Amino acid sequence: MVISAVRRSGQEPSRTEITAITGLSHSTISAISSDLIAEGILREGRSEPTASKRGRPQVGLQLDPGAAAVLTVVLSLNLLTAAAIDYAGNILAEETRRLDTLSLPREALIRECVDMVRRRLDDRSLAEHRVLRIAFAVQGTADSQARTMLWTPITPHGDIPFADILEKAFGIPVIVENDCNMMAVALRWRGTDRYRDDFIAVLLSHGIGMGIVLNGELFIGTQSSGGEFGHMIHKPKGARCRCGRHGCVEAYAGNYAIWRNAHGLDENTEPAADIPDDEMLSLAGKARAGAGPERDAYEQAGSALGYSLGSLFSVIDPAPVTFVGIGATAFDLIEPALRRAIAETAGGQYSDSIVFATEPKEQILIREGCAMRALTFIDQEIFALGSPAALALQES
Amino acid sequence: MVISAVRRSGQEPSRTEITAITGLSHSTISAISSDLIAEGILREGRSEPTASKRGRPQVGLQLDPGAAAVLTVVLSLNLLTAAAIDYAGNILAEETRRLDTLSLPREALIRECVDMVRRRLDDRSLAEHRVLRIAFAVQGTADSQARTMLWTPITPHGDIPFADILEKAFGIPVIVENDCNMMAVALRWRGTDRYRDDFIAVLLSHGIGMGIVLNGELFIGTQSSGGEFGHMIHKPKGARCRCGRHGCVEAYAGNYAIWRNAHGLDENTEPAADIPDDEMLSLAGKARAGAGPERDAYEQAGSALGYSLGSLFSVIDPAPVTFVGIGATAFDLIEPALRRAIAETAGGQYSDSIVFATEPKEQILIREGCAMRALTFIDQEIFALGSPAALALQES
DNA sequence: CATCATTATTTCGCGCTTCGAAAAAAATAA
DNA sequence: TTATTTTTTTCGAAGCGCGAAATAATGATG
Numbered sequence: 001m002v003i004s005a006v007r008r009s010g011q012e013p014s015r016t017e018i019t020a021i022t023g024l025s026h027s028t029i030s031a032i033s034s035d036l037i038a039e040g041i042l043r044e045g046r047s048e049p050t051a052s053k054r055g056r057p058q059v060g061l062q063l064d065p066g067a068a069a070v071l072t073v074v075l076s077l078n079l080l081t082a083a084a085i086d087y088a089g090n091i092l093a094e095e096t097r098r099l100d101t102l103s104l105p106r107e108a109l110i111r112e113c114v115d116m117v118r119r120r121l122d123d124r125s126l127a128e129h130r131v132l133r134i135a136f137a138v139q140g141t142a143d144s145q146a147r148t149m150l151w152t153p154i155t156p157h158g159d160i161p162f163a164d165i166l167e168k169a170f171g172i173p174v175i176v177e178n179d180c181n182m183m184a185v186a187l188r189w190r191g192t193d194r195y196r197d198d199f200i201a202v203l204l205s206h207g208i209g210m211g212i213v214l215n216g217e218l219f220i221g222t223q224s225s226g227g228e229f230g231h232m233i234h235k236p237k238g239a240r241c242r243c244g245r246h247g248c249v250e251a252y253a254g255n256y257a258i259w260r261n262a263h264g265l266d267e268n269t270e271p272a273a274d275i276p277d278d279e280m281l282s283l284a285g286k287a288r289a290g291a292g293p294e295r296d297a298y299e300q301a302g303s304a305l306g307y308s309l310g311s312l313f314s315v316i317d318p319a320p321v322t323f324v325g326i327g328a329t330a331f332d333l334i335e336p337a338l339r340r341a342i343a344e345t346a347g348g349q350y351s352d353s354i355v356f357a358t359e360p361k362e363q364i365l366i367r368e369g370c371a372m373r374a375l376t377f378i379d380q381e382i383f384a385l386g387s388p389a390a391l392a393l394q395e396s
Numbered sequence: 397m398v399i400s401a402v403r404r405s406g407q408e409p410s411r412t413e414i415t416a417i418t419g420l421s422h423s424t425i426s427a428i429s430s431d432l433i434a435e436g437i438l439r440e441g442r443s444e445p446t447a448s449k450r451g452r453p454q455v456g457l458q459l460d461p462g463a464a465a466v467l468t469v470v471l472s473l474n475l476l477t478a479a480a481i482d483y484a485g486n487i488l489a490e491e492t493r494r495l496d497t498l499s500l501p502r503e504a505l506i507r508e509c510v511d512m513v514r515r516r517l518d519d520r521s522l523a524e525h526r527v528l529r530i531a532f533a534v535q536g537t538a539d540s541q542a543r544t545m546l547w548t549p550i551t552p553h554g555d556i557p558f559a560d561i562l563e564k565a566f567g568i569p570v571i572v573e574n575d576c577n578m579m580a581v582a583l584r585w586r587g588t589d590r591y592r593d594d595f596i597a598v599l600l601s602h603g604i605g606m607g608i609v610l611n612g613e614l615f616i617g618t619q620s621s622g623g624e625f626g627h628m629i630h631k632p633k634g635a636r637c638r639c640g641r642h643g644c645v646e647a648y649a650g651n652y653a654i655w656r657n658a659h660g661l662d663e664n665t666e667p668a669a670d671i672p673d674d675e676m677l678s679l680a681g682k683a684r685a686g687a688g689p690e691r692d693a694y695e696q697a698g699s700a701l702g703y704s705l706g707s708l709f710s711v712i713d714p715a716p717v718t719f720v721g722i723g724a725t726a727f728d729l730i731e732p733a734l735r736r737a738i739a740e741t742a743g744g745q746y747s748d749s750i751v752f753a754t755e756p757k758e759q760i761l762i763r764e765g766c767a768m769r770a771l772t773f774i775d776q777e778i779f780a781l782g783s784p785a786a787l788a789l790q791e792s
Numbered sequence: 793c794a795t796c797a798t799t800a801t802t803t804c805g806c807g808c809t810t811c812g813a814a815a816a817a818a819a820t821a822a
Numbered sequence: 823t824t825a826t827t828t829t830t831t832t833c834g835a836a837g838c839g840c841g842a843a844a845t846a847a848t849g850a851t852g
Contacts, residue, residue: 024811315628
């Protein structure tokens with residue numbers, strides 16, 4: 001609770017502030033924080049300039065950046081990124097590589113990931129840190145134990161046990177997570193009221209994904225993490241989707257679907273492999289310029305998203321939605337049809353009051369979410385277990 | 397934990413068995429159970445006939461039926477039922493009344509409910525029990541604090557704060573819950589493996605409802621309890637639903653929808669108010685006899701249910717589904733189309749392995765769920781708080 | 793029928809965690 | 823300086839759960 005209070009409050013909370021946050025007593029906080037400082041997990045901040053009031057000044061506590069480090073790896077369509085993050089959440093180093101994920105053989109794809117992790121681990125930016133955890137985010141589904149990538153649209157190869165592979169190679173615990181879940185985790189760490197208890201992050205990109213936070217916790221399905229909102233059925237036997245099925249939301253609202261409709265192609269045309277961001281921006285520009293197939297395409301996307309969100313809302317109730325990714329830059333084109341559709345659904349009863357927000361860059365969010373996921377794991381599963389475990393680590 | 401262990405294990409567990417269930421030590425269980433016996437919450441069972449092994453025989457512990465009592469009230473289309481249940485879960489008395497809920501004015505409906513509760517409370521079956529809780533189940537949605545019935549298809553009147561009304565009238569805490577959620581709770585108390593962690597109960601009746609258990613806990617939306625699965629959109633701008641919207645699942649799979657399609661009526665025909673069970677049974681009989689509009693109607697119902705379940709599964713992942721109510725008796729007619737539809741969805745990837753079960757009587761399940769809901773509340777919020785609260789009650 | 797073996801339950805003291813109250817520390821205000 | 827204010831630490835005490843040992847209640851055995 002103490003570590004979590006310090007990490008949450010982006011500031012440097014004093015012991016007294018921590019008692020207020022946690023509800024524990026002064027004595028308890030005093031004892032625990034002195035232990036944590038002795039173990040090298042927390043340290044006293046030297047920021048003095050708090051507007052000097054009367055009385056003994058508060059001493060801010062901060063996470064000791066050197067207590068540990070984590071590695072984040074993000075694998076998405078044609079892009080692999082890794083970053084080293086210290087215990088306080090600062091980026092120590094990062095690296096990005098473009099790959100042709102769709103055509104890369106299974107083994108080569110795995111090798112690219114392993115090699116990048118090795119380079120990051122060997123890098124001297126990590127010389128003074130113990131890396132205690134690797135968080136691996138993929139577009140697609142992971143199993144609910146966060147060990148295996150089950151399925152992804154970015155490569156035809158499925159069921160890759162990235163956690164086992166990386167753990168065997170480097171001896172560091174690994175979690176495999178869905179990219180949109182990590183977006184949601186990152187938003188939650190923004191700490192604003194909007195992202196406290198219930199909200200939804202929707203990725204509008206080549207594909208459509210979703211991360212859901214309910215009751216302040218990431219909502220995970222029964223078998224896999226990373227529900228496939230993009231593949232809810234919008235129209236039975238409808239447009240052809242990248243996944244091989246028909247009528248999915250993505251087949252109306254993914255980049256390739258908008259592109260396909262904007263070019264007047266049949267809805268069963270094979271989905272394009274990848275569409276550059278600037279091409280999507282130019283489509284949106286044309287749609288804004290006046291009526292035409294481009295504008296209609298965005299309207300169809302909005303309608304599909306609206307009906308599906310509404311259907312989802314009829315089961316989980318409405319929640320604020322944040323659209324993330326290149327598609328979010330065209331939200332002005334999507335919103336009217338989306339609101340019209342959602343108003344026709346049971347979940348849309350209060351459709352006027354549903355608030356939407358946009359966030360154009362998904363990569364940064366995903367990395368941030370991975371980092372926080374891995375760091376909070378260390379907080380709770382390693383450092384919180386008390387001196388025995390912490391000491392054992394200290395020794396090693 | 398001890399009370400819960402005794403309630404869960406339908407048997408009379410011995411102290412030693414409770415240590416195994418809870419994972420606590422012998423000493424702790426011994427101390428706690430002697431306290432609970434002293435407080436009149438548990439008692440030692442007198443069942444001796446356990447196949448006599450060597451060693452000191454186990455003494456079974458059971459819930460003391462006289463420790464408390466609860467009242468369950470179930471309000472559904474044209475039917476109001478109440479029952480008094482003792483602390484061990486036995487039915488002490490029950491009462492059922494037929495009402496014309498659709499035409500009854502708001503105040504009269506409320507009066508019917510209050511009067512029935514009064515009659516049950518005054519009944520001499522409760523002479524020796526303290527009623528500590530009333531659980532009120534309605535078809536429709538309740539707010540997530542379980543205090544108000546927000547909306548229901550059984551009467552045009554919404555936003556009835558049944559919890560406040562009954563608490564004011566009788567001074568006993570009240571919870572208002574969705575009927576399908578209570579079905580799910582009841583199934584969970586069956587204790588079988590099938591209903592442990594993740595499963596779904598679907599009510600196939602005049603309307604369509606759903607109760608979801610995920611990770612062993614009832615899944616509740618952000619604002620209301622009782623998600624409206626029946627009003628997920630199956631076909632945008634499709635068949636007319638009882639709720640006034642178009643294309644809901646219910647407008648294809650509810651009793652009135654099957655009846656409407658079986659009679660070859662237009663899908664925008666106004667939904668019938670209520671269809672007797674024997675009429676539905678005869679429809680199913682005709683459908684089994686041979687091809688025709690009746691069989692097609694059930695097929696359409698299956699298809700609508702399949703696509704919607706599949707869409708839901710693409711977000712929460714597949715789980716075993718139990719169909720409850722009169723519609724479940726015709727599941728043989730529904731299943732083929734349902735499986736075909738679900739296989740076309742992302743959630744249906746492993747559609748062959750999804751297991752379905754049926755349970756024809758919903759009323760019994762709903763009452764059972766209410767009772768367990770109310771009783772576990774007493775266990776956790778009153779009796780578990782230790783002697784102070786329990787003593788105060790003992791005195792009163 | 794006394795004794796042994798076996799299993800269930802209780803008793804007893806210990807360690808851990810948290811708490812409240814009081815003390816100590818560190819600053820400003822007078 | 824001294825008083826005041828606020829933060830932090832110290833010091834028993836209470837509550838909870840545990841392990842080990844003691845006690846209880848039975849069937850098996852000679």
